Amino acid sequence: MADATAAERDAPVLVLEGVHKSYGTTVITEVLRGIDLRVIPGELTAVTGPSGSGKSTMLNLIGLLDRPTSGKVFVAGEEATALDDAGLTRLRGTKIGFVFQFHHLLPGFSALENVMMPMTIASGRPRPWMHDKALALLDKVGLADRADARPSELSGGQQQRVAIARALAMDAPLILADEPTGNLDTETAGRVFELMRELNRTTRQAFVVVTHDPRLAERCDRVVRVVDGRIVSDGPPNGAAHG
Amino acid sequence: MPLEWYVAIRFLREGRMQTLLIVAGAAIGVAVMLFLSALMGGLAESLIAQTLGTQAHIVVRPVVEAARPQRTSTRDTLVMPRVERTAQRVRSIVGWQQVMRDVERAPGVVSVSPTVSGPVFAQRGDASKSVILLGIDPERFARIYPIRARLREGVYRPVGDSCVIGTELASDLGVSVGDKVRLSVVDGASDVFTVAGLFDLGNREVNRRWVLVSMRSAQTLLDLVGGVSAIDVTVDDVFAATTIAESLSARTGLVADSWMQTNAQLMVGLRSQSSSSNLIQVFVVLAVAMGIASVLIVSVVQKGKEIGILRAMGTSRRSVLVVFLLQGGIVGLLGSIVGVGLGMGLSVFFASLAVAADGSPLFPVHVSLALIARCTVVAVSTGLLSAVLPARRAARLDPAVAIRNG
Numbered sequence: 001m002a003d004a005t006a007a008e009r010d011a012p013v014l015v016l017e018g019v020h021k022s023y024g025t026t027v028i029t030e031v032l033r034g035i036d037l038r039v040i041p042g043e044l045t046a047v048t049g050p051s052g053s054g055k056s057t058m059l060n061l062i063g064l065l066d067r068p069t070s071g072k073v074f075v076a077g078e079e080a081t082a083l084d085d086a087g088l089t090r091l092r093g094t095k096i097g098f099v100f101q102f103h104h105l106l107p108g109f110s111a112l113e114n115v116m117m118p119m120t121i122a123s124g125r126p127r128p129w130m131h132d133k134a135l136a137l138l139d140k141v142g143l144a145d146r147a148d149a150r151p152s153e154l155s156g157g158q159q160q161r162v163a164i165a166r167a168l169a170m171d172a173p174l175i176l177a178d179e180p181t182g183n184l185d186t187e188t189a190g191r192v193f194e195l196m197r198e199l200n201r202t203t204r205q206a207f208v209v210v211t212h213d214p215r216l217a218e219r220c221d222r223v224v225r226v227v228d229g230r231i232v233s234d235g236p237p238n239g240a241a242h243g
Numbered sequence: 244m245p246l247e248w249y250v251a252i253r254f255l256r257e258g259r260m261q262t263l264l265i266v267a268g269a270a271i272g273v274a275v276m277l278f279l280s281a282l283m284g285g286l287a288e289s290l291i292a293q294t295l296g297t298q299a300h301i302v303v304r305p306v307v308e309a310a311r312p313q314r315t316s317t318r319d320t321l322v323m324p325r326v327e328r329t330a331q332r333v334r335s336i337v338g339w340q341q342v343m344r345d346v347e348r349a350p351g352v353v354s355v356s357p358t359v360s361g362p363v364f365a366q367r368g369d370a371s372k373s374v375i376l377l378g379i380d381p382e383r384f385a386r387i388y389p390i391r392a393r394l395r396e397g398v399y400r401p402v403g404d405s406c407v408i409g410t411e412l413a414s415d416l417g418v419s420v421g422d423k424v425r426l427s428v429v430d431g432a433s434d435v436f437t438v439a440g441l442f443d444l445g446n447r448e449v450n451r452r453w454v455l456v457s458m459r460s461a462q463t464l465l466d467l468v469g470g471v472s473a474i475d476v477t478v479d480d481v482f483a484a485t486t487i488a489e490s491l492s493a494r495t496g497l498v499a500d501s502w503m504q505t506n507a508q509l510m511v512g513l514r515s516q517s518s519s520s521n522l523i524q525v526f527v528v529l530a531v532a533m534g535i536a537s538v539l540i541v542s543v544v545q546k547g548k549e550i551g552i553l554r555a556m557g558t559s560r561r562s563v564l565v566v567f568l569l570q571g572g573i574v575g576l577l578g579s580i581v582g583v584g585l586g587m588g589l590s591v592f593f594a595s596l597a598v599a600a601d602g603s604p605l606f607p608v609h610v611s612l613a614l615i616a617r618c619t620v621v622a623v624s625t626g627l628l629s630a631v632l633p634a635r636r637a638a639r640l641d642p643a644v645a646i647r648n649g
Contacts, residue, residue: 056647065555065643086559093557104552104646108257118556125245166556 011077013095013173013206014039014062019071021057021229031057033229035071041173042204044197046217046237049226055210056178058226062208063176064092076173093122097167097205099196101179104163105151111138111162112147118169137165141195157188164196168203175200177209181216193219247562250553251569258542262574265538269578269622270585272531276524277586277610277618282593283520285608287513291481294506297449299356299387299475300484303346303491303499305334335470342495343474349494351478351487356383357471359461365408365454366425367416374412374454376426378461378471387475390442390455396420397440401455405439409450413441426454428464436460528621532629535574539567539633543640550637551645560638567634568627575626579619586610586618 014037021032031054039045049055060066061073064080073080076095080088097118105114113126115134120126138144141161143154151159160180167175180196181189193216200207209220217223218237225233244252255262336342339357347355359378364371377384381401385391390407391399397420401407406424418424418438427433436456443450462468476499478487484501492499503510543550550563587610594608 060643063555063643065641065646089554089557089559092555098552098555100552100646104548106253106549106552108253108549117553120246120249121553121557121562126249 012038012040012074013076014208015072015074016058016062017072017074019058019061019068019073021054021061021066022069031229032061032068035226035229035231037224037231037234039174039206039208041206042200044200044207044221045209046220046223047208047210047226048212048214048217048223053226054229055226059176059178059208059210062174063096063098064088093118094170095172095174097170097172097175099160099163099167099175099177099180101182105159105166107151110148110150111143111154114151114162115166115169118166122170134165134169137168138162140168140199141165155188156184157192160184160188160192161195164192164199168199168205171203171205173205175205175207177207179210179212181211181213189213189216246558247565247569251566251573254542254546254549254566255570255573258545261538261542265535265574266577266581268534269531269574269626270581272527272625273579273582273618273622274585274589275527276621277583277614278589278593279520279524280614280618281586281590281608281610283516284611284614285594287516288607290509290513293445294509295481295502296389296393297444297446298502298505300478300481301476301488301491301499301501302505303336303342303474303476303495303497304472305336306496306498335467335472336474336497339471339474342497345494346474346476346491349487349491351480351483352491353477353479354383354386355477356380356387356475357458358384358473358475359458359465359467359471360473361428361461361465361467363426363428363454363464365412365416366427367418367422370416372412372415372451374426375452376461376464377453377455378458378465379455380458384455384475387477388444390444393442393444395441395443397438399442400439402457404434404436404460405456406436407440407442407455408438409453410441410443411447411450412452412454413438415451424454426456426464428466430466432464432466434460434464528625531578531622532625535571535626535629536632539571539630540636542570543567543633543637546637547640547645550640551642554640554642555646563640564634564638567637568630571626571628571630571634572623573626575623576619578626579622582622583610583615583618 016035016037019032019035020030022028022030035058047055047058057066061068064073064075068081071081075091078091080091083091105111106117109117112131112134115137116126116130119130119133123130135144135147138147141164143158143161143165146154146158151162154162160183164180167177177196181192184192196207196209197219199205209216211217220237222235223233223237224231343355343357346352357380361376363374363376365374379401381399385399395410397407399407406426408424413419416424420438420440422438423435424438425433425435458471462470476491478484481502485503488499488501488504554563590608590610
């Protein structure tokens, strides 16, 4: 019984099996050439690699925003590649949290409403309990006092912290972050990353972070380096990020 | 509030100036539609009211006499192919009491009035005028023509040797209430009547030509004892008059002419007026639709990134579609609310300009609830339909591309 619980706990939240992705019809460009990856709960994984190596494509496939040309993607035990568009949308909304490079908050909504949005989408309408949960999340990222501010009234670092709170709103087992600090100064970037690290430790949500920044990659549990659409190294930091 | 409403309202609030302009466009469209409809409706109503003020909705009369060509009995060969037209004389409806009861019971009929009418001369002193003698049942006649309300002098009492005439005829003959008038038929029969009252039915020709007397007097003068020459009918729906007339004709075997057939030219005029007004309204609706659609298409482009984020967070394509359809619908609804107010204001203002010499409005420009409902339905439907294209475009957006390019 205890083994089963442990097995369940350590069941991978993300599995990529032989994932290929090509673009074009006449001239075919193969961006990913057979990616195999497993991410377990609580893992903070950095995906690094030079520009054009296929990192973003990989993140889009993991985030179910795109479909692989071949291979399989499993998220929280469910085979995403077998789902239709509505199934993908549901899985994306409930099992994955996103943090984008340019925060991508909704400008017409306050910080609090932005954090409430994934819950509002899942529930079909805003409900009173969401308000409390969103406020608690903003408190966790140190922005409870700016709950009513519009994104345009917040600094870059604050916006990214709101985006992190929003990604955590659904208690999704997998959080994807695309260059989450790419748009911030070094000091703010460090603080934002530290916040993600801390949340990852306390919530045991798996984080997959695409980054160009070797110093951030060094601070992750695991660094996956992608070059020319293939994983060339995968392991603990120790210089792996530098390839 | 459902997600789609919540996001749609926020999107509209976010693009405040765009929303304001697009709502103003829709409002102007609705105002023009409402005003034009109210104006044309009022004009038509006034023309019809004027026409029907001196006409029955349906007149039932005997079948026109016509000579038939003579044919052989064995083969269908014409023996006397030349047929002279028959001169029409004043004839009675056979069994008119029974016919009147039948007509009265027919669906849609409100009231009936038998009349005996024929041409006579009205004379007083040297003055002689050709007029139409109308022998009537005063009560029934008053249910069809607004004669009591239009009585200008004296009393409405066309009984015995009294008659009621129009103001124009009174002026032509130089008579007033209490004076005597001689009415003579061409073949010589004549009688003297006392003018009991003068009416003004708003139609100069009627005021100059009609002489109302009792049925019995008219029957005697026109040599139609016990008979009536026509039955006037009013119906509950004036625009169904032709249909009802057809059914009355089939029911009685007599000729039944509706006011619409008698005034075919007026009807053509009204229809043309209504068609041109409808055409203008169609173009107004098209212009509004294109305005809403273009603003929403721009909005889809501007909000591409936001749509991508919403999709990434689990919003379905259907919800994105509904968000944009709702924006179109809300714009249409807001436009109709503002537009109805504007249109009503315009109507009141116009009605205050188009007044007769005595200060009364020339014609009613009234805005009915049905018209408001129609404008609102058209505006909201236009909004929704104009939003279809932008909404489908938004729903088809690839979230990854939208986020990257947004």
